[in-house]
Structures are given as C-alpha cells and as structure tokens.
Amino acid sequence: MSPTTVAEHRQRVAELVGLMPVLQLPLDECLGLVLAADVIAPVSLPPFDNSAMDGYAVRAADLAQVPVQLPVADDIPAGRTDIKPLEPGTVQRIMTGAPVPPGADAVVQVEWTDGGTETVTINQAVQAGANIRTAGDDVVKGDAVLVAGTVLRPSTLGLASALGHPELPVRRRPRVLVLSTGSELVEPGKPLQHGQIYESNGMMLASSVREAGGIAVQLRFVPDDVEAFHRALAPYLGSVDVIMTSGGVSAGAYEVVKDALASHDVRFTKVAMQPGGPQGAGTYEGLPVLALPGNPVSAHVSFEVFVRPALLASMGHTQVERPTARATVTTSLTSPAGKTQFRRGAYDPTSGQVVTPVGGPGSHLLSALALSNCLIEVPEDVTELAAGAEVTVRHLQ
Numbered sequence: 001m002s003p004t005t006v007a008e009h010r011q012r013v014a015e016l017v018g019l020m021p022v023l024q025l026p027l028d029e030c031l032g033l034v035l036a037a038d039v040i041a042p043v044s045l046p047p048f049d050n051s052a053m054d055g056y057a058v059r060a061a062d063l064a065q066v067p068v069q070l071p072v073a074d075d076i077p078a079g080r081t082d083i084k085p086l087e088p089g090t091v092q093r094i095m096t097g098a099p100v101p102p103g104a105d106a107v108v109q110v111e112w113t114d115g116g117t118e119t120v121t122i123n124q125a126v127q128a129g130a131n132i133r134t135a136g137d138d139v140v141k142g143d144a145v146l147v148a149g150t151v152l153r154p155s156t157l158g159l160a161s162a163l164g165h166p167e168l169p170v171r172r173r174p175r176v177l178v179l180s181t182g183s184e185l186v187e188p189g190k191p192l193q194h195g196q197i198y199e200s201n202g203m204m205l206a207s208s209v210r211e212a213g214g215i216a217v218q219l220r221f222v223p224d225d226v227e228a229f230h231r232a233l234a235p236y237l238g239s240v241d242v243i244m245t246s247g248g249v250s251a252g253a254y255e256v257v258k259d260a261l262a263s264h265d266v267r268f269t270k271v272a273m274q275p276g277g278p279q280g281a282g283t284y285e286g287l288p289v290l291a292l293p294g295n296p297v298s299a300h301v302s303f304e305v306f307v308r309p310a311l312l313a314s315m316g317h318t319q320v321e322r323p324t325a326r327a328t329v330t331t332s333l334t335s336p337a338g339k340t341q342f343r344r345g346a347y348d349p350t351s352g353q354v355v356t357p358v359g360g361p362g363s364h365l366l367s368a369l370a371l372s373n374c375l376i377e378v379p380e381d382v383t384e385l386a387a388g389a390e391v392t393v394r395h396l397q
C-alpha cells in the first residue's frame with residue numbers, strides 16, 4: 001500500500017475538523033477571530049461636526065480684522081448635548097471633540113487668543129472650515145465598513161466599538177482536548193524513576209492550540225490501557241470540538257490510541273513525511289479525532305503541518321499557512337527517499353537569508369526544536385542537499 005501523501009492527510013484533517021459555528025461574541029472575546037458577516041455602520045463617524053482643537057467656535061467672517069475682541073457667549077465641553085446656535089458677532093469656547101454649534105463655521109485654537117472666558121481677543125484669522133471634523137468624514141452611516149472575513153485586530157475592534165457594536169458575529173474558537181498517552185509519563189515537579197520521563201507533549205500541543213486561537217483542554221497521563229483511555233475521554237465528549245492525542249499510534253505491543261480507536265471510524269496510516277510518519281484521523285463518538293505520533297518533534301511537526309491549518313480554517317481564516325521563505329542551507333543534509341523531511345532550522349534573515357540546521361533528524365531532539373525558528377522542507381524526491389542549496393523554510397514564529 002502506497003503511503004498517504006502530506007497533502008492527502010492535510011485535506012482529510014481539514015475536512016474532519018470542519019467549520020466552527022457562528023455566534024455573537026462580546027468584543028472583549030473577539031481578538032484574533034474572523035468576522036462572519038458584513039457589519040453595516042449604524043452611525044456616521046464622526047457622528048456630528050466637532051472641534052479638532054481646544055479654542056473658540058467662530059464665524060470666520062467675524063475675524064476679517066484681527067486682532068478682534070468678541071464676547072464669549074457659551075462654553076462647550078466635550079459631551080455637552082444642549083448646544084445653542086452661535087449668534088453673529090459672538091464666539092463660544094469649545095473643547096476638542098465637542099459639537100460645533102450651528103452658525104459657526106470654524107474653530108480658532110486657544111493659542112491664537114488671549115484665552116478669555118467673558119470676552120476673548122483673537123489674534124489670527126481662520127478660513128471657514130478650519131479645525132472642524134465634519135460628520136461622516138471617517139465613516140458614512142450605512143457603509144459596510146467591516147467585511148466578512150476580516151481578522152479582528154485591535155484597530156478593527158476599536159472601530160466596531162466606535163460604531164456602537166457591543167458584540168460581533170464570529171466563528172467561535174475550537175475547543176481541543178489535548179490528550180497525552182503513555183504509562184511512562186510523569187507530571188513535572190514529581191520525582192522520576194528510571195524508565196519514566198516528564199510529560200511534555202501536552203504542554204507543547206496545548207500551547208500550539210492556543211497560539212492558533214483555539215481553546216485547549218489538557219488531559220495528561222492517560223496510561224497505555226484501552227479501558228482507561230475510553231474512561232478518560234468520556235467526561236469531555238460533550239464539551240470539546242476536536243480530540244487530539246499524542247502517542248500510541250505506531251507498531252508496538254501497547255499502542256493504546258490505535259487499539260482503542262481501531263474499532264471506531266479512525267484510520268491509521270503512514271504519511272510520506274519525516275518526522276510525523278504515523279498518523280491517525282477519523283471520528284470518535286461523532287467528534288473529529290486526530291491521533292499524532294508521540295515523539296515530541298513528530299507531535300509538534302504534525303501539529304504544524306496538519307492541525308494548525310485545520311484549526312485556523314475552522315475559525316474562518318483564509319491565511320492558514322505559516323509564512324515561508326527561500327533560503328540557502330549552510331550545511332549539507334540527507335533526507336529519506338520518498339518522504340518530505342521537515343528539519344529544524346535557525347533562519348537568519350539579516351545575513352543574506354541563510355538557514356542552519358539545528359540538531360539532527362531524530363524526532364526525540366526536543367531541545368533542537370526549541371532552539372529553532374523554522375522548519376526546513378526537503379521535498380520527497382530529494383535525498384541529498386549540498387551546503388549552499390536553496391530550500392523552503394517555514395517560519396515557526
């Protein structure tokens with residue numbers, strides 16, 4: 001049986017995860033999410049003509065001869081709503097953001113005056129329209145200012161708030177159960193016995209889920225026991241959207257994930273890549289389940305290549321790929337025939353776009369992964385790369 005290609009498995013994972021439902025969420029919870037429908041401006045911005053300066057609302061024609069002394073008929077702080085018209089031959093003191101009174105056609109900044117409160121001497125003339133921010137200058141009521149597909153950033157959330165929206169329609173974050181299997185796994189902080197290791201995939205994968213915008217629920221220390229596996233999962237089935245496991249998928253005698261899920265609709269396959277060869281994907285009690293290999297680098301690379309794009313797509317993102325670049329590799333590399341290799345690399349954009357492999361190909365080399373900032377992609381049909389060869393790097397940060 002020919003191995004599954006990276007593209008085929010990516011497609012399968014994306015289809016399994018699907019799209020998250022749309023709901024109205026308070027703006028506070030929308031950062032990084034994708035707008036699911038166009039938002040029509042219910043008001044104009046600014047909503048009314050207002051002053052751009054602290055100063056005096058005037059009729060420009062009254063300043064034909066300067067200096068000129070005029071009576072200050074009223075005082076308009078920002079927020080005042082009962083604005084009186086400006087009578088000819090008078091001014092009103094006005095603050096930045098306050099409504100310009102009817103009849104005024106300009107604002108003189110306070111620095112050009114003596115700052116008087118009963119009467120004011122104005123030393124410089126202004127053009128009609130000076131220092132007035134007109135209604136609709138920024139947004140016109142009825143405009144579709146925020147369009148479906150927009151990724152909500154601080155500025156777009158600021159705009160939504162300025163338009164008076166307390167909440168927005170978005171696709172919600174997927175809740176991912178991050179389940180770590182392995183009887184050898186021990187909680188960090190506890191003593192280790194020979195043969196045991198500290199659990200690390202759970203922390204790494206949960207962080208990756210969060211970095212992609214999802215919600216991670218960690219379930220660690222599930223032993224290599226099929227009954228225990230099913231029991232551990234049961235309480236989460238109603239509250240998560242995706243189950244993501246690590247470990248227990250290869251060819252050993254105690255492959256708990258494979259054994260537990262084989263009777264369900266989960267297909268275990270070898271994907272033509274290294275690391276990350278053994279993969280499982282399917283459904284468990286109606287939920288998508290993604291079974292990643294247990295070696296830490298394999299788990300991380302599997303997340304990057306398959307899960308991250310699927311989670312981003314599930315939230316409505318169209319940009320689901322990490323940015324890539326072309327770079328020359330500083331040392332020679334070998335790669336297994338017929339497999340896409342994802343080597344860990346340190347990419348240096350400042351020195352002519354070169355990348356240096358970090359550590360070897362071993363999928364247990366977690367510190368090399370932690371020291372790298374990119375994956376170097378060696379295509380399936382390439383078995384050797386000389387130093388100086390051009391490669392594609394996938395940025396991880």
Ligand SMILES: Nc1nc2c(c(=O)[nH]1)N[C@H]1C(S)=C(S)[C@@H](COP(=O)(O)OP(=O)(O)OC[C@H]3O[C@@H](n4cnc5c(N)ncnc54)[C@H](O)[C@@H]3O)O[C@H]1N2
Pocket residue numbers: 180181182184185197198199200201202246247248249250251252255275276277278292293294295296298363
């Ligand atoms: N006979 C074969 N053996 C193996 C094959 C194969 O094709 N034939 N494939 C190898 C490859 S490639 C990989 S990758 C691993 C995948 O193994 P599993 O998914 O079954 O994972 P485990 O055996 O449970 O663990 C592998 C390795 O990773 C450590 N691990 C697992 N979970 C965690 C965790 N949460 N935190 C930290 N470390 C973890 C575990 O202790 C093992 O050292 O299989 C190869 N073998």
Ligand code: MOO
Pocket residue numbers: 273274275276277278293295298363
């Ligand atoms: O393919 Mo495994 O994922 O090499 O280590």
